Amino acid sequence: MRRTVLKSLLATAILSATAGLPAARAADKEIVIGGSIPMSGVFAFAGIGIHAGIQDYVKMVNAAGGIAGHTLRYVPEDSAYKVDQSVAAFKKITSQNKVNFYYGDSTAFSKTINPELDRAGSMIMSGASFATELNDPKKYPYQFVAGPDYTQQFGILLRYIAQQKPGAKVAFVHSDTEFGRDPIETSRGVAKALGLDVAIEIMTPPGAVDVSTEIAKLRRARPDFTIFHGYILGPIPEFIGQARQMGLDTQFMGTFWTMDNSTVMQMGELAEGFMGVMPYNYYYDQSAPAPMLDKIRAMRPEYQNVPYIQGFLSAMLYAESARRTLAAGKEMSAANLKAALNSIENFDTGGLIGVPVTLRGNTIPVGRIYRADTKARRMVPASDWIVLE
Amino acid sequence: MRIGTARSSYRHDEALFDSRTQHAWLAILAVALIGFPFLADEYWLYLACLVAINIASTTGLNILTGYTGLVSLGQAAFMGIGAYTVAALEQKLGAPVLLNLLAGGFVAMLGGLVVGLPSLRVKGLYLAIATIAASVVLHFVFANWHAVTGGHAGITLVPAEILGLSFDTSFRLYWLFVPITILMVAGAANLFRTRIGRAFIAIRDRDISAEVLGIPLLRYKLLSFGLSSFYAGVAGGMWAYFFRVVTPESFPLILSIFFLAAVIVGGMGTILGAILGAVFMTMVPEALKLVVGWLPLSADATLILSPVRTIVFGVLIVGFLVFEPLGLQEIWRRIRRFFHLWPFRA
Structure with missing residues (x-):
């Protein structure tokens, strides 16, 4: 028994040691969305929906040919809704991938990781937090909230x-x-x-x-x-x-x-x-034409919760920001991506939100x-x- | 008695590490610790810093719970005192980093001395409950003393800076945290070779007998609480510089349970136990994530395996408690013992 335990420990140690090797990825024609997603823990009910929402939108965009020749790649990690694990996931994903967009799981994470975003200058972030504090473009220049604070x-x-x-x-x-x-x-x-x-x-x-x-x-x-x-x-x-x-x-x-x-x-x-x-239409809403909700219902016939819609919309806004940046022939830096995001006015979300949306400050106040x-x-x-x- | 360790002088007798083999391994460890930041990526450096902070705090709790036998569930709250002290000093006075960390330790120590007072009357589960009560009070103070703590929004810190060098990456923080943690661990290891440390052990083994032997319980129990809280305060200060945001929700009760579990899983009452316990509790969830990541599974399967991973972590802890009640350090001791007589006896 003891030898078995020792062998298991040794195996884990070797596996852990080799995991530090950077993953070789073809990063040139990829837009990477990273995410500290609470797939377990107290916030898992939301995390599971958010994960599915981002995943579905990425699939949908890639199936339609991507964005200007770029494919979207979604790299999630479970954060268990703990700040230290969320930051660990961020460090892991960003050190192994050239991340353009990131989804954070909490207000505490958004505040903690903000200096890293400023320092990196290569990605913008949204997340599960609707905290009022985040609606300050000076303090949080590379973050936004996919809805009203x-x-x-x-x-x-x-x-x-x-x-x-x-x-x-x-x-x-x-x-x-x-x-x-x-x-x-x-x-x-x-x-x-x-x-x-x-x-x-x-x-x-x-x-x-x-x-x-x-x-x-x-x-x-x-x-x-x-x-x-x-x-x-x-x-x-x-x-x-x-x-x-x-x-x-x-x-x-x-x-x-x-x-x-x-x-x-x-x-x-x-x-x-x-x-x-x-801020969003519910999954089952059919009171007005909503092509995106129709697609979601076709992909997932069972009810999807509002965190799903929030994750889906976040991915849609990431994609729109990337689309506008690439169309302008600009580099995919945080400053350019955020400027492209801020240029969004009267944007049609395909019925996820019942009216065309405009980003004001760091939020969509609707x-x-x-x-x-x-x-x-x-x-x-x-x-x-x-x-x- | 190990082969080749005959002690021929008092100096040799007093040495913390007394054999050539130990010196060789220490040298290898030192080279590994120095070389690690140059080989590891940001993720592994982040984890190394987190492990260093957790080792410092677990070692502190081990002084109190493992060596003195006083169960505490207030370690996270004491870390909070240290973190807030450092954050407030940094934000309001811009005081030097090392001074802030020391101040964080001392203020937490004062908190520990106050919280330790009930230990003179109660012990075991009763003391654990008393420390939980203290945590609740401290949480209230963190949340409501707006002038100092910033209330629920907390305090945001600028990066630590020493001689104009900004410690804003895990690489740089590694060079700050790891030496501090080594100093703290070495301090704890030496503590138990002194009268004070031996008095703690005597209190743990039988406090009434210890008093009969002339050990003043009031002084030594409070000293143990104070030292433990000092360690927690410094660890909390490092935590503040690491995450750079301190809020009342940064130090929940579950974090105290985390440290207590680290002490138990590592092996109570041993320095190595605290180190191994902190490494285990910090790294196993990440190692399990890596293992799940290597499996050829779809993203949906990863989603399903997330709660399974949590269960496996729990089962591993229970497994260690059942099959190795003396903790991880006992496994390490057995490995060492095997090699003490090797190759003469396997």
């Missing part, structure tokens, strides 16, 4: 609320994390500017179960609308369940990471009427309000597309 998501919700009920009372319920606190401070000002009254702000531990004290506070404040942020699901069902028992009449709303169809439907009957902001229909088990549109200026 969290403050803009709140802005879209608040604009909708102001249209529906001018002067409404609003409650912000958020987790005590960087993610949860992200849009709160700036959104107070946005609400005030729209003539809304932020009646109460409640902060809870992420995933808190006992919310009875918070519900009592919410009941006293009697908000017309309650916006959750900084959670995936828990403690939203607990809030809604207890609020309904107490007869609290408030419209509950959520932001991107809560708004996947499968996540909302996990709430069961409590989901009925739940609303929120979503979204639509959806409402949960538990009988149909689907999120259905409750507003038109809202574009922030």
